[in-house]
Amino acid sequence: xxxxxxxxxxxxxxxxxxxxAIIRNKNSDCxxxxxxxxxxxxxxxxxxxxxxxxxxxxxxxxxxKTICDVFDNDAQLIIAPILRAGMxxxxxxxxxxxxxxxxxxxxxxxxxxxxxxxxxxxxxEIKENKEKVFVIILDPMLATGNSAVDAIKNFIxxxxxxxxxxxxxxxxxxxxxxxxxxxxxxxxxxxSVVDRTLNNKGYIxxxxxxxxxxxxxxLD
Ligand code: URA
Numbered sequence: 001x002x003x004x005x006x007x008x009x010x011x012x013x014x015x016x017x018x019x020x021a022i023i024r025n026k027n028s029d030c031x032x033x034x035x036x037x038x039x040x041x042x043x044x045x046x047x048x049x050x051x052x053x054x055x056x057x058x059x060x061x062x063x064x065k066t067i068c069d070v071f072d073n074d075a076q077l078i079i080a081p082i083l084r085a086g087m088x089x090x091x092x093x094x095x096x097x098x099x100x101x102x103x104x105x106x107x108x109x110x111x112x113x114x115x116x117x118x119x120x121x122x123x124x125e126i127k128e129n130k131e132k133v134f135v136i137i138l139d140p141m142l143a144t145g146n147s148a149v150d151a152i153k154n155f156i157x158x159x160x161x162x163x164x165x166x167x168x169x170x171x172x173x174x175x176x177x178x179x180x181x182x183x184x185x186x187x188x189x190x191x192s193v194v195d196r197t198l199n200n201k202g203y204i205x206x207x208x209x210x211x212x213x214x215x216x217x218x219l220d
């Protein structure tokens with residue numbers, strides 16, 4: 001399938017590739033899996049925050065004054081993990097971005113329709129300065145794209161500019177990328193790999209199986 005995309009970044013890197021091999025391997029236990037995901041997460045978050053606005057600030061070193069680039073306090077950064085698997089990115093994301101607001105989004109996939117069903121929404125109202133609100137939506141698997149589209153749509157409805165929204169995933173499907181791209185051509189998608197396709201249950205092939213089950217050790 002042709003992947004129609006202008007704002008897609010695939011982070012090809014030996015560290016990522018090596019850790020992808022660990023998370024794809026069905027014999028990697030929960031601890032190994034989580035540690036490998038964390039290593040990839042640092043790289044994804046660095047990429048996702050590359051263009052966050054900064055301002056100049058005077059700082060005094062022990063020797064003299066200098067001007068540094070620091071995060072713009074007027075900007076608001078929202079990290080939005082889609083429960084439950086998206087939580088895997090949160091620890092690293094908060095470590096790197098301690099000032100970010102975390103807005104949890106609870107969605108599960110209806111196994112019949114493959115459509116997302118919302119059960120928890122911890123997003124706050126965004127009242128002012130909407131141009132300076134940046135959102136990073138976190139979900140390890142961009143599969144059908146249905147949850148991604150729903151989450152993005154809801155942030156746009158709250159006034160967040162489309163261009164300020166990033167969707168971050170470990171593994172994406174061509175179908176998911178196409179769906180998000182067709183609806184939102186300004187949303188940035190950052191992923192470490194695009195896999196072959198989806199199976200008839202909406203799982204990514206070759207993928208890694210059910211990300212939530214691998215993270216939380218709930219495999220049968
Ligand atoms: N969710 C997962 O956990 N895995 C997939 O392959 C697709 C969606």
